[in-house]
Amino acid sequence: GDSVTQMEGPVTLSEEAFLTINCTYTATGYPSLFWYVQYPGEGLQLLLKATKADDKGSNKGFEATYRKETTSFHLEKGSVQVSDSAVYFCALSDTLTGGGNKLTFGTGTQLKVEL
């Protein structure tokens, strides 16, 4: 079945450091790929997405490129802020009968940014 593997956390960085969170996937077909962010006590918020190979999703300084050849969707940001501290989830979607889609998530990577 489908699966998503993320690098384990926590990842601790100083403010303005460069961020990479690795994500690889296993899937049949051609899924869409997502990064979601979860702040403490809250639900998941969509950060960015990519729907086909070589697409680059970007939002709020974060970006990730859909790499079919390496089955990867690594999240990057050039300069992190304390406010970026959260748990980041990589996910892929699988189309379901009825027109919906099921998300398969990685286990999440906690990011802590310090001054």
Add this chain to the structure above:
Amino acid sequence: NAGVMQNPRHLVRRRGQEARLRCSPMKGHSHVYWYRQLPEEGLKFMVYLQKENIIDESGMPKERFSAEFPKEGPSILRIQQVVRGDSAAYFCASSPQTGASGDQPQHFGDGTRLSIL
């Protein structure tokens, strides 16, 4: 536009009781999904519903768990005879119905934290 609304935010039950979790999707969204997040883990898909229909329940435990999305009112996730292992955060998500649903993002509620004593 109000987002996905879940209630209660926190629910405490004793073993053997029933837990009812509610979810109102975003306005205009006809697809509802339930996910479970165990401590220190990612979210796991449980069930996908449209109005009055369960479309895919491949992630639901075979016993004690049920879900509905009636014509009127919120979607309900019901857990009967709860056990300690049911303690988790339960998230609801919704999305609109479109022709190419595979890339439609799901919008999540803030979740219900269920604790079993």
